[in-house]
Amino acid sequence: MSIPQPIKKSVLGVILDLDGTLLNTDGIVSEVLKVFLVKFGKQWDGREADKILGKTPFEAAAAIVEDYGLPCATEEFVSEITPTFSDQWRNIKPLPGASRLINHLKGHGIPMALASNSPRACIESKISCQQDWKESFSAIIGGDEVPAGKPSPEIFLEAANRLKMEPSSCLVIEDSLPGVTAGKAAGMEVVAVPYLPKQSHLYTSAGEVINSLLDLRPEKWGLPPFKDWIEGTLPLEPWHIGGLVIKGFGRGSKVLGIPTANLSTEGYTTLLSEYPSGVYFGWAGLPVRGVYKMVMSIGWNPYFNNKEKTIEPWLLHEFDEDFYGEELRLVIVGYIRPELNFPSLESLIEKIHDDRRIAEKALELPLYSKHRNDPYLEVSDRGDHKNS
Numbered sequence: 001m002s003i004p005q006p007i008k009k010s011v012l013g014v015i016l017d018l019d020g021t022l023l024n025t026d027g028i029v030s031e032v033l034k035v036f037l038v039k040f041g042k043q044w045d046g047r048e049a050d051k052i053l054g055k056t057p058f059e060a061a062a063a064i065v066e067d068y069g070l071p072c073a074t075e076e077f078v079s080e081i082t083p084t085f086s087d088q089w090r091n092i093k094p095l096p097g098a099s100r101l102i103n104h105l106k107g108h109g110i111p112m113a114l115a116s117n118s119p120r121a122c123i124e125s126k127i128s129c130q131q132d133w134k135e136s137f138s139a140i141i142g143g144d145e146v147p148a149g150k151p152s153p154e155i156f157l158e159a160a161n162r163l164k165m166e167p168s169s170c171l172v173i174e175d176s177l178p179g180v181t182a183g184k185a186a187g188m189e190v191v192a193v194p195y196l197p198k199q200s201h202l203y204t205s206a207g208e209v210i211n212s213l214l215d216l217r218p219e220k221w222g223l224p225p226f227k228d229w230i231e232g233t234l235p236l237e238p239w240h241i242g243g244l245v246i247k248g249f250g251r252g253s254k255v256l257g258i259p260t261a262n263l264s265t266e267g268y269t270t271l272l273s274e275y276p277s278g279v280y281f282g283w284a285g286l287p288v289r290g291v292y293k294m295v296m297s298i299g300w301n302p303y304f305n306n307k308e309k310t311i312e313p314w315l316l317h318e319f320d321e322d323f324y325g326e327e328l329r330l331v332i333v334g335y336i337r338p339e340l341n342f343p344s345l346e347s348l349i350e351k352i353h354d355d356r357r358i359a360e361k362a363l364e365l366p367l368y369s370k371h372r373n374d375p376y377l378e379v380s381d382r383g384d385h386k387n388s
Contacts, residue, residue, distance in 0.1 A: 174192055277299025279335070
């Protein structure tokens with residue numbers, strides 16, 4: 001159930017950014033640049049990610065050409081790489097919560113506009129494979145349809161004009177600083193969903209900063225609330241992850257009293273970019289032991305200030321011994337909350353145990369319990385432990 005929130009301001013229409021807000025464009029960009037830069041003897045290491053975020057394609061290309069010292073003009077770079085990007089847009093995935101938000105607003109008759117610095121044709125190509133997206137927007141505006149892209153407010157003002165609304169009655173949802181700046185300059189309310197990790201502190205001008213679209217509470221802006229939260233959890237389309245259990249930082253049992261079964265993130269770079277940091281839950285299978293309820297953290301653990309994003313499942317069962325090196329398979333079926341920082345170790349531990357109680361109760365519901373039999377878990381009957 002959604003927790004009632006005080007209304008910040010009632011809005012009538014929503015203007016959404018596309019890249020990094022609704023679509024995981026960064027995953028495609030990284031894959032294309034990794035291959036393309038090899039031609040110049042360069043290696044894409046992502047160091048330009050913050051410089052190209054929210055920029056027009058030409059501005060982003062100029063930043064890459066300059067910083068990598070490429071022996072070509074920006075125009076030449078754009079000309080060569082554009083066809084490759086065009087071929088890849090069909091593989092682009094929505095970010096978690098994107099389709100849910102679009103369908104929710106459309107279902108309640110809330111006018112929506114899509115406003116992106118990308119050219120209009122590129123926008124059309126990116127959303128063409130997303131079911132019913134194009135038809136859901138009353139207006140679509142590309143960066144080539146206004147004199148200046150974000151951080152100029154022109155694209156958002158044009159969106160409001162096409163929606164036939166006053167700018168002050170519009171809510172902008174953006175992932176980049178240029179986009180937030182543009183929305184504020186247009187006189188609109190702005191919700192920021194920072195795409196780059198650990199950047200939330202830079203978005204102070206936004207009316208609200210959220211971890212992901214899963215955490216958006218439309219009722220805070222006078223819009224109809226989501227009705228899909230169940231017992232403090234949000235059902236997700238199940239997704240799978242697995243691998244060998246590795247040694248983590250050693251603080252799960254020793255510091256927190258909570259024995260997590262860390263998984264290596266190797267091979268899961270794309271998945272980690274798709275799923276926001278936060279607390280999830282589902283079922284865990286140890287093929288020679290059994291299937292167990294599980295609650296899982298994905299993220300940087302702000303209290304401990306991790307340098308890398310980690311995957312830390314907590315199997316809700318008392319084991320007699322460690323199982324390092326064993327294969328662990330996870331079916332994630334729901335979401336509980338965003339990753340948070342805590343003022344004390346005690347408050348962190350208390351919250352983790354709250355997460356456990358929520359997950360244990362929710363996994364008894366038929367909606368979630370049915371996934372205990374997911375074939376991916378592949379449990380053997382040879383184990384000494386009974387399934388729990």
